[in-house]
Amino acid sequence: MSHALATRNTEPDSTGRGVVRSWAAPITYSLLGLVALLGFAFGSPHAEARFRITDGSQKISVPDLVLGTTFVGWAGAVILLGIAAYSFVLVRAGRKLARWMLPVFAAVFVIAFLVWVIGSANTPNVYLSGLIAGSFTLAIPLIFGSLSGVLCERAGVINIAIEGQLLAGAFCAAIVGSMTGSLIAGVLAAVVGSVLVSMVLAVFAIKYLVNQVIVGVVLNVLVAGLTSFFFSTVMAADAEKFNAPPSFDVIRIPLLADIPIFGPIFFDQTILGYGMYLAVFLVWFGLFKTRWGLRVRAVGEHPKAADTVGIKVNALRFWNVVLAGVVAGLGGAFFTLVTSSSFNKEMTAGQGFIALAALIFGRWNPIGAFFAALLFGFSLNLSFVLTILGTPVPSQFMQMLPYAVTIFAVAGLVGKSRPPASNGIPYVKE
Incomplete structure (x- = not known):
């Protein structure tokens, strides 16, 4: 299954063999370089x-x-157009960017x-x-959403249901956290709610x-409908009891948090913020430095070969989805x-799909997905x-900025992107 949009042509090389050239990245670089020239330089x-x-x-x-x-x-315009020109030279020569x-x-x-x-803003300064x-x-x-997708797709299961998983987790955390007044109970409920969505995906995709x-899309719609229904009928009726969960406090590390730029990022976070860094490391280490990770990648690339050496392909896929x-x-x-500190209808606002784009942009690598998600987070915060x-840019454009970045990143800049070979292909043992 190809996730990348590219413009390609095949030309014979000096040996007479065909060379596939993708012009998507050079064309995208050129268009953005022209935007910089006309907007940032002349404008x-x-x-x-x-x-x-x-x-x-x-x-x-x-x-x-x-x-x-x-x-x-x-x-900036000169540098960007220079990179665009160099990318055309490399592609024309049949070389990788x-x-x-x-x-x-x-x-x-x-x-x-x-x-x-x-x-250009009315207040030309920013912190x-x-x-x-x-x-x-x-x-x-x-x-977190992109890491979820990496774990699924590295094992060969396409996870379109990230949006539903995030939304189910948010809903369960809100309602259980409100009823118990416990942050730990809220987090555990979020995990259980998301796992239930994952298990439905796993059962239908792997067993049946x-x-x-299709299963992922249906789950997203189903979760959105169910959470909206319970929000209207239960939470809205008694918000103080069912929709007023506690909030995590920021854990500030003295001195280190005062380091300019880096301090607030690494040393002034909530427990979930610190947990995010740990999750990125653990997923990366698990996939690329352990026997379990080798088996997961083998199942995602060549499940039949993995089966011949005794790996239970579908069982491994199922538990990876969980x-x-x-x-x-x-x-x-x-x-x-x-x-x-409350739940709202469809409050994830499509961020599960942006997480899906982040894992593609990051080439199914936890570190790459991390930086790709940061790019989208930056565009969202910048908007x-x-x-x-009070910038001269229309507010409607600022609202679409994160999604425009997603389209440009996945369609043009990422170039040829190859998912795991058996991604989305069910395995039936012969």
């Missing part, structure tokens, strides 16, 4: 953008960073856009540390061989036990911040 507001590194309450003080919009706009190109291109474009839009820390916070459920994409539900449940709990600052 520069000829002003300064001020980035505050510290807010005065921290023990470590760093001077503000002031950047000129004209200089950054032209420098260098790994540094995508992160450098993305970083330069984001910096040039930030400087341009903040320089940089808060912007980045807020992006990490908003990315936490996306990261139902199309995994484990994915545990991880997604933690992301769902974040919505109601950290972000807001909030820039709306408050």
Whole structure:
């Protein structure tokens, strides 16, 4: 199953064999480079953008960073168009794009856009540390969701139901947390609710061989309908009893939390925030450094070969999907036990699908999915911040920014992306 959209053609090389060339990335680079040239360079507001590194309450003080919009706009446009031209040269020669190109291109474009839009704002300054820390916070459920997808798809099961898992986790955390007044009970309920959704996916996809994409879509609709029904009939009737869960407090580590930029990210989080970093490490370590991970990857790539060496393919897939539900449940709990102390209809707002895009953008790797989710979290937080600052960009565009980033990232920038070979293919033992 191919998740990447690409424009390709086949031409013979010097040996007469066909060489498949994908022009999606060079074309996308070129279009965004032209946007930078016309918007950030020629359209520069000829002003300064001020980035505050510290807010005065921290023990470590760093001077503000002031950047000129004209200089950054032209420098950014030149670098971006240069990368685009180089990508055309590489593709024309039948060579792979260098790994540094995508992160450098993305970083330069984001910096040039930030400087341009903040320089054009009514209040041309922004608290940089808060912007980045807020992006990490908003990315936490996306990261848990993308890790859930990685665990499923590495074992060969497509997980379209991430949205339903997150929503079920958020609902169960809210209602159980409200009734018991316990954060631990709320988190456990979130995990149970998400696992139930995962088990339905596993039973229908693995045992009854139902199309995994269809099952995932149906589960998303089913969970959305059920949670909306119980919200209207139960929670809304007595919100104080059923929809007022406690919230996790921020655990601030003294001194370390005062480090500019990095302090709020790594040392000023809730328990679920710290747990997210641990989950990324554990999933990465488990998949690539343990015998269990080797078996999971073998099942996802070549289940028949794995079966011949004694691996119970469908059992391993089933328990991987269940484990994915545990991880997604933690992301769902974040919505109601950290972000807001209540549950609302469809409060995940499609973030499960963005998490799915993050795991594709991250090439089914926990570390890659982590950074991809951060990119989407940054775009989401940026849309909030820039709306408050009063930028010339229409508010409707700012609201669609996270989803536009998702489309560009998966369709153009990620290039050729190969999922596990048996992803989405049921295994029937002969």
